[in-house]
Amino acid sequence: MALKSIKSERRRLADEVYDQLLTAITEGEIGPDDRLVQERLAAELQISRTPIREALLRLEQEGVLATSARGGFVLYRMDEGEVKELYQARAAIEGQAARILAHMNDPQINAMLRRTIETEENIASPTVRDYFEANRKIHRRFVELVSNRYLLEMFDSVWNRAVSFQLFAAIENADLSQSLGDHMNLLAAIETGDKSHALETFTAHIQEGFELQLRGLAG
Amino acid sequence: MALKSIKSERRRLADEVYDQLLTAITEGEIGPDDRLVQERLAAELQISRTPIREALLRLEQEGVLATSARGGFVLYRMDEGEVKELYQARAAIEGQAARILAHMNDPQINAMLRRTIETEENIASPTVRDYFEANRKIHRRFVELVSNRYLLEMFDSVWNRAVSFQLFAAIENADLSQSLGDHMNLLAAIETGDKSHALETFTAHIQEGFELQLRGLAG
DNA sequence: TTTGTGTATTCTGTATACAGTATCCAAAAA
DNA sequence: TTTTTGGATACTGTATACAGAATACACAAA
Numbered sequence A, B: 001m002a003l004k005s006i007k008s009e010r011r012r013l014a015d016e017v018y019d020q021l022l023t024a025i026t027e028g029e030i031g032p033d034d035r036l037v038q039e040r041l042a043a044e045l046q047i048s049r050t051p052i053r054e055a056l057l058r059l060e061q062e063g064v065l066a067t068s069a070r071g072g073f074v075l076y077r078m079d080e081g082e083v084k085e086l087y088q089a090r091a092a093i094e095g096q097a098a099r100i101l102a103h104m105n106d107p108q109i110n111a112m113l114r115r116t117i118e119t120e121e122n123i124a125s126p127t128v129r130d131y132f133e134a135n136r137k138i139h140r141r142f143v144e145l146v147s148n149r150y151l152l153e154m155f156d157s158v159w160n161r162a163v164s165f166q167l168f169a170a171i172e173n174a175d176l177s178q179s180l181g182d183h184m185n186l187l188a189a190i191e192t193g194d195k196s197h198a199l200e201t202f203t204a205h206i207q208e209g210f211e212l213q214l215r216g217l218a219g
Numbered sequence C: 001t002t003t004g005t006g007t008a009t010t011c012t013g014t015a016t017a018c019a020g021t022a023t024c025c026a027a028a029a030a
Numbered sequence D: 001t002t003t004t005t006g007g008a009t010a011c012t013g014t015a016t017a018c019a020g021a022a023t024a025c026a027c028a029a030a
Helices: A011-027 A039-043 A049-062 A080-104 A107-122 A128-144 A150-160 A176-191 A195-218 B014-024 B036-044 B051-063 B081-104 B107-121 B128-144 B149-162 B178-193 B196-219
Strands: A065-067 A072-077 B065-067 B073-075
Touching: A011 A039, A011 A049, A011 A065, A039 A049, A039 B178, A049 A065, A049 A072, A065 B196, A080 A128, A080 A150, A080 A176, A080 A195, A080 B051, A080 B149, A107 A128, A107 A176, A107 B128, A128 A150, A150 B081, A150 B149, A176 A195, B014 B051, B036 B051, B051 B073, B065 B149, B081 B128, B081 B149, B081 B178, B081 B196, B107 B178, B128 B149, B178 B196
Parallel strands: none
Antiparallel strands: A065 A072, B065 B073
16 A cells, blocks of 8 residues: 655645735735734734744845844835846746747647636736736746746745836736737747747736836836 | 945854855765765854754755755755756756857957956966866856846855866866867857847857766766 | 564644843933 | 943753654563
């Protein structure tokens, strides 16, 4: 008989806290004016400060939180220069992912991508947050299917930094049909099998997003 | 009068421990057979387990250490598939860096790059470790000069994972003059100002490194 | 020998205690 | 009023204590 191993992974309280905080930030329950204090959180979650501290420090290291002058942590705020840098980092990762996907040019994988785009774009009346999440899922799918854990890790790292602003979704009133077309174009670029072309297409797409973002900030 | 702010940054014991561990790994003082145990380290450094634990967990999260079945942490060992993925991640970051540098095509920056290459390649009788460090410094310089903190952070993250193996330096008997020429070629690619060409040149350089690496592992 | 089982040991995860430091506040001085 | 200054307060960083879990070990049984 061959039983499956039970202990999938030792789950610590700190991991639980980390996840809870991150989803709370994603869902907007923790906003820019909230201050996260170790003792308060410990009291609220009925556990000691130790795991809380661990989770907070991790989020700080990942650039999601920053220490407040008055003590405790707050959401990290980026200036315009940093936003640009973050978009460049996105381009590095997703561009390379596209390059590899084009090189593989696997019909099965491409079909999966098409399905994901169709599914995720199919939202009834999306809020900015809905759009951010759908967009994230689509872009993440591209990277997932490369099967490179480091690229995926860096992807998540970049997007988590943006989660509190819904940074990559400043498209408030752009219509989704436009967006759908864009994402299908990305897929089409991969399907040509031309590595360089795929990379350039992704880079351009992300660059466009950045410019949209800037105009959104200005207007 | 305007005095400079003193508190550059609050330095915690955990940061100190983190740095010490990382250099110890870099310099080969901590090898693949060493087990790092919280209590032992605490006794050795004469501090409590708390900051030790913090540093160890951070190194684990960054992929430098892994938990041992017998308790404690050991150097993380990569399999061949992971090595390939790491090289792809490198290509993503350094390729994009090259792209941006080519786009800027700034004579001053290019001069700085040339100077770094000449300085670092000028080692008398390099060991593998010396070569690894020189190579790292050169490649890091390219990314530094892009002035993008996220790219630089990801660069460090990738290279730190490799530090315990001197992964990117499996060139034991390749001669340095060859290497010097290679790095100068990278610079030349940037100086053409052709973004796509610069990226492809870097990608190819890294790909070559990977193949050299594989042959090194096999032989 | 090999195999199994109970016990000791080791090490971690979490809770708690304590001291230091930075901010805030309120009362005294200008 | 405005400014200064002493102290209360709030929070953190580090140390320590404790319980639980996993591994290693030793001894008994086959």
